Amino acid sequence: xxxxxxxxxxxxxxxxxxxxxxxxxxxxxxxxxxxxxxxxxxxxxxxxxxxxxxxxxxxxxxxxxxxxxxxxxxxxxxxxxxxxxxxxxxxxxxxxxxxxxxxxxxxxxxxxxxxxxxxxxxxxxxxxxxxxxxxxxxxxxxxxxxxxxxxxxxxxxxxxxxxxxxxxxxxxxxxxxxxxxxxxxxxxxxxxxxxxxxxxxxxxxxxxxxxxxxxxxxxxxxxxxxxxxxxxxxxxxxxxxxxxxxxxxxxxxxxxxxxxxxxxxxxxxxxxxxxxxxxxxxxxxxxxxxxxxxxxxxxxxxxxxxxxxxxxxxxxxxxxxxxxxxxx
Numbered sequence: 001x002x003x004x005x006x007x008x009x010x011x012x013x014x015x016x017x018x019x020x021x022x023x024x025x026x027x028x029x030x031x032x033x034x035x036x037x038x039x040x041x042x043x044x045x046x047x048x049x050x051x052x053x054x055x056x057x058x059x060x061x062x063x064x065x066x067x068x069x070x071x072x073x074x075x076x077x078x079x080x081x082x083x084x085x086x087x088x089x090x091x092x093x094x095x096x097x098x099x100x101x102x103x104x105x106x107x108x109x110x111x112x113x114x115x116x117x118x119x120x121x122x123x124x125x126x127x128x129x130x131x132x133x134x135x136x137x138x139x140x141x142x143x144x145x146x147x148x149x150x151x152x153x154x155x156x157x158x159x160x161x162x163x164x165x166x167x168x169x170x171x172x173x174x175x176x177x178x179x180x181x182x183x184x185x186x187x188x189x190x191x192x193x194x195x196x197x198x199x200x201x202x203x204x205x206x207x208x209x210x211x212x213x214x215x216x217x218x219x220x221x222x223x224x225x226x227x228x229x230x231x232x233x234x235x236x237x238x239x240x241x242x243x244x245x246x247x248x249x250x251x252x253x254x255x256x257x258x259x260x261x262x263x264x265x266x267x268x269x270x271x272x273x274x275x276x277x278x279x280x281x282x283x284x285x286x287x288x289x290x291x292x293x294x295x296x297x298x299x300x301x302x303x304x305x306x307x308x309x310x311x312x313x314x315x316x317x318x319x320x321x322x323x324x325x326x327x328x
Contacts, residue, residue: 004068006031006055007075011179012213014042019217031064041311042178055097065104070111073101079182080144084268087143094147102158112166113224114155119145123271131277134232141269159230167227171235172276176213177304181312182319188247189305192254198247202266207273210239212291222287236276237289253299264328
């Protein structure tokens, strides 16, 4: 297939492009606005066409969708902290951008896979044995998760009302190469490299269900090729860890004392726990994660950031200055 990958120069999108080219015969065009969180370097040397454009620009989107057999829609503003400072880019990209994509795939009858997040479900209590499933009610907590919840609802409405051939996936927290250093794991890794004590919000007991970006990519490709139109699939790798566990693991893997971190002011509306039940995806489509050992995946990720300092170094000072203004 000729795939149009929106947001394909971002963290998760670029990992998906690498995976598709390594594990299929599909060709790829990337549509990306190249915001601060995207990277041309993530696509260097790959046989892809990069179209620089805004996913909320209906004319650009229509032109690119008309040339594709399928669209994989990763493009999104995704940093929770930024959505609390200024929600407007999240509304434009995540809602209006998805609307533009939906109208284009509807017009040209192109298959769509919409990539979303488990944050649309809100959070779970730390002592709750339950996990999110495809039937969990939506209860977003932040402007970011609310905008993604809205985009999910748009996709389902276009499937039902207009017969758009779409699937949706909601994934847990990703880690791996090419992730902007404003995010939790790369921020801690690059802090340790720079001799700065890692920072943990609040009591650090908030739980995230971690998955390597390559496992997310393999799941999305499987859904695109074999998923049932109109269905939602949750993607997770049974990787629940609280933030204290992750920071201590980073420190130990990098040869530092496990308690060499600081606890800072908690984020407003900070979700307590995410947990994914991915049984439907595994049973129906035969998918399974390859990076089941989180510590091994984290060690590989640390090695990647140590080897690619020239990529993240230009952004480090500004990122830490922004956090410092918030006391974080």
